[in-house]
Amino acid sequence: MSTSCQPSQPAVSTSKGTVLVVDDDPFVRHAIVQALRSKGYQLLSAADGCEALNQLAAHPDVIICDVAMPNMDGIELCRMVRRDPTLAGIPFLFLSAYQDIEARLQGLSAGADDFLGKPFSLDELVYRLNRLLVHRRSPLVEDRFEVNPNHLTQVSFEQALALIAMQSLSGVLSVILENGVVGRLSFAEGKSTGAFLENVQGEVIATDQAALEALLAGPRLAFSFSGQQTLDNAALMSRITRIVESETGA
Numbered sequence: 001m002s003t004s005c006q007p008s009q010p011a012v013s014t015s016k017g018t019v020l021v022v023d024d025d026p027f028v029r030h031a032i033v034q035a036l037r038s039k040g041y042q043l044l045s046a047a048d049g050c051e052a053l054n055q056l057a058a059h060p061d062v063i064i065c066d067v068a069m070p071n072m073d074g075i076e077l078c079r080m081v082r083r084d085p086t087l088a089g090i091p092f093l094f095l096s097a098y099q100d101i102e103a104r105l106q107g108l109s110a111g112a113d114d115f116l117g118k119p120f121s122l123d124e125l126v127y128r129l130n131r132l133l134v135h136r137r138s139p140l141v142e143d144r145f146e147v148n149p150n151h152l153t154q155v156s157f158e159q160a161l162a163l164i165a166m167q168s169l170s171g172v173l174s175v176i177l178e179n180g181v182v183g184r185l186s187f188a189e190g191k192s193t194g195a196f197l198e199n200v201q202g203e204v205i206a207t208d209q210a211a212l213e214a215l216l217a218g219p220r221l222a223f224s225f226s227g228q229q230t231l232d233n234a235a236l237m238s239r240i241t242r243i244v245e246s247e248t249g250a
Contacts, residue, residue: 005050005072017133018042020060022052022077023095024069032064035122041129049077056087062132064125067096067103075110082111091132095120101192101212108162109190115158117217157223164225165190175215175223181205183215 019041023029026047033043044060046052049072052065063081065074074094081087093114094107104115114128160173168190175183180200186193195211198204206214 005053018044018058018060018062019129020044020046020052020055020058020063020065022046022049022063022065022069022074024048024066028066032125036126036129039122039126048072049074049080052077053080056081059087060090062129063090063092064129065092065094067094067107075106078107078110078112093128093132101216104216105161105165105190105192108158109165112162113158114156157218157220160223160225169225171226173223173225176221177214178219178221181214183211185212185215 017040019036021029021032021036021043022045023032024047029045029047033045037043044055044058046055048069049065051071052063053072065077067074078092078094081090081092088111091114092112093116094104094112095116095118096103096107107115113132116125116128157175163169164171164173164187170188170190171186173185173187175185177183177197181197183195183197185195192212195208195215196204197206197211197214
């Protein structure tokens with residue numbers, strides 16, 4: 001995507017907990033700003049990516065951004081932030097529908113740290129923000145987009161999705177949900193190709209869209225990825241296993 005927008009020169013801010021909220025829906029944007037301000041955060045806001053570039057001079061601590069927006073969408077904004085060495089360390093949280101798996105993968109491959117599905121609760125949003133502020137962005141993937149083995153034990157579910165997309169992995173992401181339900185999400189060269197859920201008896205209880213929504217919404221107890229290397233990239237991970245925290249923050 002080509003754009004004539006250029007970021008302003010960033011300036012160092014002494015404030016802590018400053019959040020930039022980017023959403024073209026004025027009602028959503030205002031609601032998030034008011035809710036987070038009541039929790040003690042300092043807020044900046046923008047209606048699209050171009051407007052957000054002008055706010056980056058304040059060097060916010062976290063960026064919350066919608067995916068689909070006019071003028072400049074969230075994907076392009078995230079890429080521009082990650083390409084700027086003075087901004088690249090700012091945690092980036094995307095807002096999107098859980099069932100939009102392709103947008104989710106595209107956003108993560110652009111450099112986002114986390115995804116939160118709409119609609120969401122304020123408690124969950126605050127939990128995600130606090131997690132990003134405490135654990136400031138540490139690169140999981142090197143600039144060459146090769147997997148860094150020293151970080152595999154720190155992989156979260158969202159980061160695993162990012163690696164699958166960035167490395168164009170083919171394989172199956174197996175996820176253990178509550179009550180013994182197991183989900184399978186298949187990928188071919190970084191693109192999702194199907195999903196299903198099965199109960200403890202091995203019976204399929206959901207497929208396709210319904211299965212996707214359950215897998216992405218969580219909470220997830222554990223997951224693993226088993227995949228094959230593609231012919232054009234020999235530096236791919238073949239397996240990721242990670243016990244993950246509940247998405248509710250428990």
